[in-house]
Amino acid sequence: MLAVVLLTYTIIGGLLMEVPRLAILNETIRAMYFHVPMWFGMILLLVVSVTYSVKYLGSGKIQHDTIAVEFAYAGILFGVLGILTGMVWAKFTWGAYWSSDPKQNAAAIGLLIYFAYIVLRNSLEDEQQKARISAVYNIFAFAALIPLLFILPRLTDSLHPGNGGNPGFNAYDLDSNLRMVFYPAIIGWTLLGVWFASLRIRIRAIKLRLEELEY
Template sequence: MKKNWWKILSVGLLCYVIIAGFLIDVPALPILHETIRNLFFHVTMWFAMMIIMLSSMISSIRFLSKFRMSADVWAVESANTGMFFGTMGLLTGMLWANYTWGDWWVNDPKLNGAAATMLIYLAYFVLRGSLDDEEKRAKISAIYNIFAFTMLVVFLVILPRMTDSLHPGSGGNPGFSTYDIDDTMRLVFYPAIIGWTLMGVWILQIRVRTRFLQMKIRNNG
Protein backbone atom coordinates (compact mmCIF):
# COMPACT_ATOMS: atom_id res chain seq x y z
CA MET A 1 0.00 0.00 0.00
CA LYS A 2 2.84 2.40 0.85
CA LYS A 3 4.35 1.91 -2.63
CA ASN A 4 1.02 2.53 -4.34
CA TRP A 5 0.08 5.82 -2.66
CA TRP A 6 0.66 7.74 -5.90
CA LYS A 7 -1.78 5.47 -7.75
CA ILE A 8 -4.46 6.19 -5.17
CA LEU A 9 -3.60 9.89 -5.44
CA SER A 10 -3.96 9.71 -9.24
CA VAL A 11 -7.41 8.13 -9.07
CA GLY A 12 -8.50 10.54 -6.34
CA LEU A 13 -7.30 13.60 -8.25
CA LEU A 14 -8.96 12.52 -11.50
CA CYS A 15 -12.25 11.77 -9.76
CA TYR A 16 -12.06 15.24 -8.22
CA VAL A 17 -11.19 16.81 -11.59
CA ILE A 18 -14.06 15.09 -13.43
CA ILE A 19 -16.65 16.00 -10.80
CA ALA A 20 -15.41 19.53 -10.09
CA GLY A 21 -14.68 20.15 -13.77
CA PHE A 22 -18.36 19.81 -14.61
CA LEU A 23 -19.81 21.41 -11.49
CA ILE A 24 -17.73 24.48 -10.59
CA ASP A 25 -18.65 27.95 -11.79
CA VAL A 26 -16.55 29.08 -14.77
CA PRO A 27 -16.05 32.56 -16.26
CA ALA A 28 -18.76 33.57 -18.76
CA LEU A 29 -16.55 34.20 -21.78
CA PRO A 30 -17.74 35.01 -25.31
CA ILE A 31 -17.44 32.16 -27.83
CA LEU A 32 -16.06 29.72 -25.23
CA HIS A 33 -19.01 29.72 -22.80
CA GLU A 34 -19.25 26.34 -21.00
CA THR A 35 -16.71 24.71 -23.34
CA ILE A 36 -13.93 26.28 -21.27
CA ARG A 37 -14.38 23.27 -18.98
CA ASN A 38 -12.51 21.26 -21.61
CA LEU A 39 -9.41 23.11 -20.41
CA PHE A 40 -9.28 20.61 -17.53
CA PHE A 41 -9.00 17.71 -19.98
CA HIS A 42 -7.60 18.83 -23.34
CA VAL A 43 -4.76 21.05 -22.12
CA THR A 44 -3.81 18.91 -19.14
CA MET A 45 -3.60 15.76 -21.30
CA TRP A 46 -1.15 17.57 -23.56
CA PHE A 47 0.89 18.54 -20.49
CA ALA A 48 0.96 14.86 -19.47
CA MET A 49 1.97 13.84 -23.00
CA MET A 50 4.88 16.29 -23.08
CA ILE A 51 6.16 15.14 -19.67
CA ILE A 52 5.96 11.47 -20.70
CA MET A 53 7.61 12.16 -24.08
CA LEU A 54 10.38 13.97 -22.18
CA SER A 55 10.91 10.83 -20.09
CA SER A 56 11.04 8.83 -23.35
CA MET A 57 13.81 11.06 -24.70
CA ILE A 58 15.73 10.82 -21.41
CA SER A 59 15.49 7.01 -21.58
CA SER A 60 16.87 7.13 -25.14
CA ILE A 61 19.80 9.25 -23.96
CA ARG A 62 20.40 6.76 -21.14
CA PHE A 63 20.43 3.93 -23.67
CA LEU A 64 22.95 5.70 -25.90
CA SER A 65 25.21 6.34 -22.90
CA LYS A 66 25.10 2.83 -21.36
CA PHE A 67 23.53 0.60 -24.08
CA ARG A 68 21.17 -1.13 -21.67
CA MET A 69 18.14 -2.67 -23.36
CA SER A 70 16.01 -1.85 -20.32
CA ALA A 71 16.42 1.84 -21.16
CA ASP A 72 15.18 1.14 -24.71
CA VAL A 73 12.10 -0.56 -23.27
CA TRP A 74 11.36 2.48 -21.11
CA ALA A 75 11.88 4.75 -24.13
CA VAL A 76 9.50 2.93 -26.47
CA GLU A 77 6.81 2.37 -23.84
CA SER A 78 7.00 6.01 -22.76
CA ALA A 79 6.48 6.97 -26.40
CA ASN A 80 3.52 4.56 -26.63
CA THR A 81 1.95 6.06 -23.52
CA GLY A 82 2.65 9.59 -24.71
CA MET A 83 0.96 8.81 -28.03
CA PHE A 84 -2.15 7.70 -26.15
CA PHE A 85 -2.36 11.01 -24.30
CA GLY A 86 -1.51 12.90 -27.48
CA THR A 87 -4.37 11.17 -29.30
CA MET A 88 -6.78 11.94 -26.47
CA GLY A 89 -5.59 15.56 -26.44
CA LEU A 90 -6.08 15.80 -30.19
CA LEU A 91 -9.60 14.36 -30.05
CA THR A 92 -10.70 16.61 -27.18
CA GLY A 93 -9.15 19.55 -29.03
CA MET A 94 -11.10 18.75 -32.20
CA LEU A 95 -14.31 18.54 -30.19
CA TRP A 96 -13.54 21.90 -28.58
CA ALA A 97 -12.70 23.45 -31.95
CA ASN A 98 -16.01 22.33 -33.43
CA TYR A 99 -17.98 24.14 -30.72
CA THR A 100 -15.85 27.30 -30.54
CA TRP A 101 -14.49 27.79 -34.07
CA GLY A 102 -17.27 26.04 -36.00
CA ASP A 103 -15.14 23.27 -37.50
CA TRP A 104 -13.41 20.09 -36.36
CA TRP A 105 -10.11 21.26 -37.85
CA VAL A 106 -8.96 24.74 -38.82
CA ASN A 107 -5.75 25.97 -40.45
CA ASP A 108 -4.08 26.91 -37.17
CA PRO A 109 -0.31 26.69 -36.47
CA LYS A 110 -0.76 24.84 -33.19
CA LEU A 111 -3.23 22.33 -34.64
CA ASN A 112 -1.00 21.70 -37.64
CA GLY A 113 2.00 21.44 -35.33
CA ALA A 114 0.18 18.89 -33.18
CA ALA A 115 -0.64 16.81 -36.26
CA ALA A 116 2.98 17.02 -37.45
CA THR A 117 4.20 15.95 -34.01
CA MET A 118 1.93 12.91 -33.99
CA LEU A 119 3.13 11.93 -37.48
CA ILE A 120 6.77 12.27 -36.40
CA TYR A 121 6.18 9.89 -33.49
CA LEU A 122 4.23 7.50 -35.73
CA ALA A 123 7.33 7.42 -37.93
CA TYR A 124 9.30 6.43 -34.81
CA PHE A 125 7.19 3.29 -34.45
CA VAL A 126 7.38 2.55 -38.18
CA LEU A 127 11.17 2.86 -37.94
CA ARG A 128 11.32 0.42 -35.04
CA GLY A 129 9.10 -2.04 -36.87
CA SER A 130 11.28 -1.95 -39.98
CA LEU A 131 14.47 -3.07 -38.20
CA ASP A 132 14.93 -6.72 -37.21
CA ASP A 133 18.24 -6.49 -35.37
CA GLU A 134 17.48 -5.63 -31.74
CA GLU A 135 20.61 -3.58 -31.01
CA LYS A 136 20.48 -1.72 -34.31
CA ARG A 137 16.78 -0.95 -33.77
CA ALA A 138 17.45 0.37 -30.28
CA LYS A 139 20.36 2.59 -31.36
CA ILE A 140 18.74 4.12 -34.45
CA SER A 141 15.36 4.64 -32.77
CA ALA A 142 17.05 6.25 -29.74
CA ILE A 143 18.70 8.83 -32.00
CA TYR A 144 15.41 9.42 -33.83
CA ASN A 145 13.54 9.74 -30.51
CA ILE A 146 15.78 12.62 -29.46
CA PHE A 147 15.04 14.30 -32.80
CA ALA A 148 11.30 13.63 -32.35
CA PHE A 149 11.14 15.34 -28.95
CA THR A 150 13.13 18.29 -30.29
CA MET A 151 10.56 18.68 -33.07
CA LEU A 152 7.74 18.37 -30.50
CA VAL A 153 9.12 21.41 -28.68
CA VAL A 154 9.52 23.29 -31.98
CA PHE A 155 6.01 22.51 -33.26
CA LEU A 156 4.08 22.83 -29.99
CA VAL A 157 5.99 25.48 -28.06
CA ILE A 158 8.22 27.63 -30.26
CA LEU A 159 6.55 28.04 -33.67
CA PRO A 160 2.99 28.75 -32.38
CA ARG A 161 4.34 31.63 -30.28
CA MET A 162 6.01 33.16 -33.32
CA THR A 163 2.89 33.23 -35.51
CA ASP A 164 -0.73 34.32 -35.15
CA SER A 165 -2.95 31.57 -33.81
CA LEU A 166 -6.47 31.05 -32.54
CA HIS A 167 -5.01 29.33 -29.50
CA PRO A 168 -4.49 31.44 -26.35
CA GLY A 169 -0.84 32.18 -25.62
CA SER A 170 0.19 32.05 -29.29
CA GLY A 171 1.30 35.00 -31.41
CA GLY A 172 -0.56 38.10 -30.27
CA ASN A 173 -3.31 36.08 -28.60
CA PRO A 174 -2.97 36.29 -24.78
CA GLY A 175 -2.76 33.08 -22.79
CA PHE A 176 -5.55 31.80 -20.57
CA SER A 177 -3.44 32.53 -17.50
CA THR A 178 -3.42 36.28 -18.13
CA TYR A 179 -7.13 36.86 -17.90
CA ASP A 180 -9.40 33.83 -18.23
CA ILE A 181 -8.51 31.32 -15.52
CA ASP A 182 -9.82 32.46 -12.17
CA ASP A 183 -8.70 31.07 -8.81
CA THR A 184 -11.51 28.49 -8.76
CA MET A 185 -10.44 27.06 -12.12
CA ARG A 186 -6.83 26.85 -10.96
CA LEU A 187 -8.01 24.60 -8.10
CA VAL A 188 -9.02 22.09 -10.78
CA PHE A 189 -6.49 22.81 -13.54
CA TYR A 190 -3.29 22.12 -11.59
CA PRO A 191 -4.56 18.92 -9.89
CA ALA A 192 -5.64 17.76 -13.38
CA ILE A 193 -2.06 18.07 -14.67
CA ILE A 194 -0.77 16.05 -11.72
CA GLY A 195 -3.58 13.49 -11.97
CA TRP A 196 -3.21 12.82 -15.71
CA THR A 197 0.59 12.68 -15.43
CA LEU A 198 0.44 10.16 -12.58
CA MET A 199 -2.10 8.13 -14.55
CA GLY A 200 0.33 8.18 -17.48
CA VAL A 201 3.15 6.93 -15.25
CA TRP A 202 0.86 4.15 -14.01
CA ILE A 203 0.00 3.09 -17.58
CA LEU A 204 3.68 3.31 -18.50
CA GLN A 205 4.67 1.11 -15.57
CA ILE A 206 2.16 -1.57 -16.61
CA ARG A 207 3.35 -1.47 -20.23
CA VAL A 208 7.02 -1.77 -19.19
CA ARG A 209 6.31 -4.74 -16.92
CA THR A 210 4.35 -6.42 -19.70
CA ARG A 211 7.20 -5.83 -22.18
CA PHE A 212 9.78 -7.28 -19.75
CA LEU A 213 7.59 -10.37 -19.20
CA GLN A 214 7.25 -10.85 -22.97
CA MET A 215 11.03 -10.59 -23.36
CA LYS A 216 11.58 -13.10 -20.54
CA ILE A 217 9.12 -15.59 -22.06
CA ARG A 218 10.71 -15.17 -25.51
CA ASN A 219 14.23 -15.70 -24.15
CA ASN A 220 13.21 -18.76 -22.12
CA GLY A 221 11.31 -20.20 -25.07
Protein backbone atom coordinates in the same frame (compact mmCIF):
# COMPACT_ATOMS: atom_id res chain seq x y z
CA MET B 1 -4.28 5.07 -7.02
CA LEU B 2 -3.62 8.77 -6.63
CA ALA B 3 -4.36 9.14 -10.32
CA VAL B 4 -7.81 7.64 -9.87
CA VAL B 5 -8.63 9.93 -6.97
CA LEU B 6 -7.38 13.01 -8.78
CA LEU B 7 -9.19 12.14 -11.99
CA THR B 8 -12.46 11.46 -10.21
CA TYR B 9 -12.09 14.83 -8.59
CA THR B 10 -11.29 16.37 -11.96
CA ILE B 11 -14.29 14.92 -13.68
CA ILE B 12 -16.76 15.78 -10.95
CA GLY B 13 -15.22 19.15 -10.14
CA GLY B 14 -14.58 19.93 -13.74
CA LEU B 15 -18.13 19.39 -14.80
CA LEU B 16 -19.97 20.82 -11.81
CA MET B 17 -17.97 23.61 -10.26
CA GLU B 18 -18.39 27.27 -11.05
CA VAL B 19 -16.19 28.55 -13.86
CA PRO B 20 -15.33 32.15 -14.68
CA ARG B 21 -17.19 33.64 -17.61
CA LEU B 22 -14.82 34.76 -20.31
CA ALA B 23 -15.59 36.17 -23.71
CA ILE B 24 -15.77 33.61 -26.53
CA LEU B 25 -14.95 30.68 -24.28
CA ASN B 26 -17.90 30.64 -21.89
CA GLU B 27 -18.71 27.14 -20.69
CA THR B 28 -16.24 25.51 -23.05
CA ILE B 29 -13.51 26.62 -20.66
CA ARG B 30 -14.18 23.30 -19.00
CA ALA B 31 -12.21 21.78 -21.88
CA MET B 32 -9.25 23.06 -19.97
CA TYR B 33 -9.61 20.22 -17.49
CA PHE B 34 -9.47 17.61 -20.23
CA HIS B 35 -7.88 19.00 -23.35
CA VAL B 36 -5.08 21.10 -21.93
CA PRO B 37 -3.78 18.45 -19.47
CA MET B 38 -3.48 16.07 -22.44
CA TRP B 39 -0.79 18.27 -23.92
CA PHE B 40 0.93 18.75 -20.60
CA GLY B 41 0.84 15.01 -20.12
CA MET B 42 2.10 14.35 -23.62
CA ILE B 43 5.05 16.70 -23.28
CA LEU B 44 6.00 15.27 -19.88
CA LEU B 45 5.76 11.68 -21.10
CA LEU B 46 7.79 12.47 -24.21
CA VAL B 47 10.42 14.19 -22.12
CA VAL B 48 10.72 11.04 -20.05
CA SER B 49 10.95 9.03 -23.25
CA VAL B 50 13.75 11.16 -24.64
CA THR B 51 15.62 11.09 -21.35
CA TYR B 52 15.62 7.32 -21.42
CA SER B 53 16.70 7.31 -25.06
CA VAL B 54 19.69 9.39 -24.07
CA LYS B 55 20.34 7.05 -21.16
CA TYR B 56 20.10 4.07 -23.49
CA LEU B 57 22.72 5.49 -25.83
CA GLY B 58 24.95 6.00 -22.83
CA SER B 59 24.42 2.64 -21.18
CA GLY B 60 23.21 0.22 -23.84
CA LYS B 61 20.79 -1.38 -21.38
CA ILE B 62 17.72 -2.78 -23.09
CA GLN B 63 15.50 -1.80 -20.12
CA HIS B 64 16.13 1.86 -20.83
CA ASP B 65 15.03 1.36 -24.39
CA THR B 66 11.84 -0.34 -23.25
CA ILE B 67 11.03 2.55 -20.94
CA ALA B 68 11.69 5.07 -23.72
CA VAL B 69 9.40 3.26 -26.15
CA GLU B 70 6.54 2.75 -23.75
CA PHE B 71 6.58 6.35 -22.61
CA ALA B 72 6.60 7.41 -26.24
CA TYR B 73 3.55 5.21 -26.83
CA ALA B 74 1.74 6.73 -23.86
CA GLY B 75 2.72 10.18 -25.11
CA ILE B 76 1.31 9.40 -28.54
CA LEU B 77 -1.93 8.19 -26.98
CA PHE B 78 -2.24 11.49 -25.12
CA GLY B 79 -1.39 13.38 -28.28
CA VAL B 80 -4.15 11.65 -30.19
CA LEU B 81 -6.62 12.28 -27.38
CA GLY B 82 -5.46 15.88 -27.21
CA ILE B 83 -6.12 16.37 -30.89
CA LEU B 84 -9.52 14.68 -30.67
CA THR B 85 -10.69 16.67 -27.66
CA GLY B 86 -9.33 19.78 -29.32
CA MET B 87 -11.28 19.02 -32.47
CA VAL B 88 -14.51 18.54 -30.56
CA TRP B 89 -13.93 21.83 -28.82
CA ALA B 90 -13.08 23.54 -32.10
CA LYS B 91 -16.26 22.25 -33.71
CA PHE B 92 -18.35 24.08 -31.14
CA THR B 93 -16.23 27.18 -30.82
CA TRP B 94 -14.75 27.76 -34.25
CA GLY B 95 -17.42 25.94 -36.21
CA ALA B 96 -15.24 23.31 -37.83
CA TYR B 97 -13.31 20.28 -36.67
CA TRP B 98 -10.27 21.39 -38.59
CA SER B 99 -9.62 24.97 -39.51
CA SER B 100 -5.93 24.88 -40.31
CA ASP B 101 -5.02 26.77 -37.18
CA PRO B 102 -1.24 26.87 -36.62
CA LYS B 103 -1.63 25.01 -33.34
CA GLN B 104 -3.71 22.26 -34.89
CA ASN B 105 -1.22 21.87 -37.70
CA ALA B 106 1.72 21.81 -35.34
CA ALA B 107 0.04 19.11 -33.28
CA ALA B 108 -0.64 17.07 -36.40
CA ILE B 109 2.97 17.32 -37.52
CA GLY B 110 4.15 16.34 -34.07
CA LEU B 111 2.04 13.22 -34.23
CA LEU B 112 3.35 12.41 -37.71
CA ILE B 113 6.88 12.52 -36.33
CA TYR B 114 6.06 10.03 -33.61
CA PHE B 115 4.11 7.74 -35.95
CA ALA B 116 7.24 7.68 -38.10
CA TYR B 117 9.13 6.68 -34.98
CA ILE B 118 6.88 3.64 -34.55
CA VAL B 119 7.22 2.66 -38.21
CA LEU B 120 10.98 2.98 -37.98
CA ARG B 121 11.05 0.73 -34.93
CA ASN B 122 8.96 -1.91 -36.57
CA SER B 123 11.01 -1.90 -39.75
CA LEU B 124 14.17 -2.97 -37.95
CA GLU B 125 14.84 -6.60 -37.15
CA ASP B 126 17.83 -6.74 -34.89
CA GLU B 127 16.98 -5.87 -31.28
CA GLN B 128 20.12 -3.93 -30.48
CA GLN B 129 20.09 -2.06 -33.74
CA LYS B 130 16.40 -1.33 -33.37
CA ALA B 131 16.94 0.12 -29.94
CA ARG B 132 19.91 2.23 -30.93
CA ILE B 133 18.59 3.64 -34.18
CA SER B 134 15.18 4.44 -32.78
CA ALA B 135 16.83 6.12 -29.80
CA VAL B 136 18.80 8.28 -32.22
CA TYR B 137 15.65 9.19 -34.11
CA ASN B 138 13.73 9.82 -30.91
CA ILE B 139 16.26 12.38 -29.73
CA PHE B 140 16.52 13.94 -33.17
CA ALA B 141 12.75 14.15 -33.55
CA PHE B 142 12.37 15.68 -30.11
CA ALA B 143 14.95 18.33 -30.94
CA ALA B 144 13.00 19.14 -34.08
CA LEU B 145 9.71 19.14 -32.18
CA ILE B 146 10.72 21.83 -29.71
CA PRO B 147 10.83 24.69 -32.23
CA LEU B 148 7.64 23.35 -33.71
CA LEU B 149 5.68 23.46 -30.48
CA PHE B 150 7.12 26.48 -28.79
CA ILE B 151 8.47 28.87 -31.38
CA LEU B 152 6.41 28.56 -34.54
CA PRO B 153 2.93 29.08 -33.08
CA ARG B 154 4.15 32.26 -31.44
CA LEU B 155 5.23 33.71 -34.75
CA THR B 156 1.88 33.38 -36.45
CA ASP B 157 -1.54 34.52 -35.40
CA SER B 158 -3.74 31.81 -34.08
CA LEU B 159 -7.32 31.61 -32.99
CA HIS B 160 -6.32 29.34 -30.17
CA PRO B 161 -7.09 30.67 -26.69
CA GLY B 162 -4.06 32.46 -25.35
CA ASN B 163 -3.18 33.90 -28.76
CA GLY B 164 -4.19 37.00 -30.64
CA GLY B 165 -6.10 38.62 -27.78
CA ASN B 166 -8.26 35.60 -27.05
CA PRO B 167 -8.62 34.85 -23.38
CA GLY B 168 -6.88 31.69 -22.35
CA PHE B 169 -4.13 30.19 -20.39
CA ASN B 170 -2.37 32.98 -18.57
CA ALA B 171 -2.15 34.45 -15.13
CA TYR B 172 -4.96 36.98 -15.56
CA ASP B 173 -7.59 34.61 -16.82
CA LEU B 174 -7.02 31.76 -14.43
CA ASP B 175 -8.90 32.36 -11.23
CA SER B 176 -8.37 30.32 -8.11
CA ASN B 177 -11.50 28.25 -8.66
CA LEU B 178 -10.24 27.11 -12.01
CA ARG B 179 -6.84 26.37 -10.63
CA MET B 180 -8.23 24.13 -7.92
CA VAL B 181 -9.30 21.69 -10.58
CA PHE B 182 -6.74 22.47 -13.25
CA TYR B 183 -3.55 21.57 -11.41
CA PRO B 184 -4.86 18.28 -9.99
CA ALA B 185 -6.13 17.53 -13.50
CA ILE B 186 -2.66 17.87 -14.97
CA ILE B 187 -1.13 15.68 -12.28
CA GLY B 188 -3.94 13.15 -12.54
CA TRP B 189 -3.78 12.73 -16.31
CA THR B 190 -0.01 12.56 -16.29
CA LEU B 191 -0.02 9.93 -13.59
CA LEU B 192 -2.50 7.94 -15.64
CA GLY B 193 -0.06 8.04 -18.56
CA VAL B 194 2.79 6.97 -16.34
CA TRP B 195 0.65 4.12 -15.05
CA PHE B 196 -0.15 2.96 -18.61
CA ALA B 197 3.49 3.06 -19.53
CA SER B 198 4.68 1.28 -16.41
CA LEU B 199 2.10 -1.48 -16.88
CA ARG B 200 3.35 -2.11 -20.38
CA ILE B 201 6.96 -1.97 -19.26
CA ARG B 202 6.24 -4.63 -16.64
CA ILE B 203 4.47 -6.81 -19.19
CA ARG B 204 7.50 -6.57 -21.44
CA ALA B 205 9.84 -7.42 -18.61
CA ILE B 206 7.75 -10.49 -17.80
CA LYS B 207 7.73 -11.57 -21.43
CA LEU B 208 11.48 -11.21 -21.60
CA ARG B 209 11.81 -13.28 -18.45
CA LEU B 210 9.54 -16.00 -19.86
CA GLU B 211 11.55 -16.13 -23.06
CA GLU B 212 14.71 -16.54 -21.07
CA LEU B 213 13.16 -19.32 -19.02
CA GLU B 214 12.20 -21.23 -22.14
CA TYR B 215 15.78 -21.55 -23.28
